[in-house]
Amino acid sequence: GNSVTQMEGPVTLSEEAFLTINCTYTATGYPSLFWYVQYPGEGLQLLLKATKADDKGSNKGFEATYRKETTSFHLEKGSVQVSDSAVYFCALSLSSNTGKLIFGQGTTLQVKP
Amino acid sequence: DTAVSQTPKYLVTQMGNDKSIKCEQNLGHDTMYWYKQDSKKFLKIMFSYNNKELIINETVPNRFSPKSPDKAHLNLHINSLELGDSAVYFCASGSLDSKNIQYFGAGTRLSVL
Numbered sequence: 001g002n003s004v005t006q007m008e009g010p011v012t013l014s015e016e017a018f019l020t021i022n023c024t025y026t027a028t029g030y031p032s033l034f035w036y037v038q039y040p041g042e043g044l045q046l047l048l049k050a051t052k053a054d055d056k057g058s059n060k061g062f063e064a065t066y067r068k069e070t071t072s073f074h075l076e077k078g079s080v081q082v083s084d085s086a087v088y089f090c091a092l093s094l095s096s097n098t099g100k101l102i103f104g105q106g107t108t109l110q111v112k113p
Numbered sequence: 114d115t116a117v118s119q120t121p122k123y124l125v126t127q128m129g130n131d132k133s134i135k136c137e138q139n140l141g142h143d144t145m146y147w148y149k150q151d152s153k154k155f156l157k158i159m160f161s162y163n164n165k166e167l168i169i170n171e172t173v174p175n176r177f178s179p180k181s182p183d184k185a186h187l188n189l190h191i192n193s194l195e196l197g198d199s200a201v202y203f204c205a206s207g208s209l210d211s212k213n214i215q216y217f218g219a220g221t222r223l224s225v226l
Contacts, residue, residue, distance in 0.1 A: 032213055043117070043203055043217030044156075087154055093213040098161060098168045099144055101215060106154040 002027045006090050006104035013080055013111050021075040021107045023090035031092040033066055033073040034101070038087040047088070080111045116140050119204050119218040126194055127226055133190045134221045136204030144168070145187035146205040146215065147179060156203070162187055163209065199225045
């Protein structure tokens with residue numbers, strides 16, 4: 001079936017460190033891929049997306065590249081801030097008829113000053 | 114103005130009770146969703162409506178019944194609440210022609226005692 005797997009958290013980093021959160025997927029077709037972020041006490045917000053192989057999504061210093069050959073969509077940021085502390089969700093969508101999103105289990109990021 | 118708003122934000126109730134959660138969006142989207150987030154932060158789709166028609170109905174107990182009186186509203190009614198229903202429920206909305214980007218509400222934390 002279709003699924004998304006993310007690295008286990010929590011990930012704890014010092015401010016200005018480099019961030020990578022791994023995400024791999026299994027899909028029967030050609031999915032669109034997303035990263036959503038959930039700040040404490042809030043709903044999810046779209047962080048970035050990519051709709052086809054080799055596309056790079058970017059926003060707020062975060063980047064992720066759609067790698068079809070490794071079925072991956074790893075999230076990176078060169079220098080994290082305390083305000084980046086949140087839960088990050090990788091997701092895929094295969095259906096343009098329903099918009100159904102399949103989420104990974106989420107990765108908690110804690111950034112310390 | 115809040116784009117996707119859910120009420121109530123917190124809901125504490127006894128086992129066996131019936132409760133409803135309401136959701137409204139002012140983004141003009143044609144599709145709305147209900148997700149359940151468990152204590153480990155795992156998110157799973159429950160239902161989706163497109164233009165008031167049910168388009169996603171995952172394996173959810175029939176004690177859960179969604180209702181969409183119009184495109185801007187999607188309510189969730191839960192009968193005979195059980196301890197395992199305790200979770201955070203998120204409403205989301207999107208347009209099927211916008212590459213499946215969804216906008217989430219802040220969530221309703223349901224605690225069944």
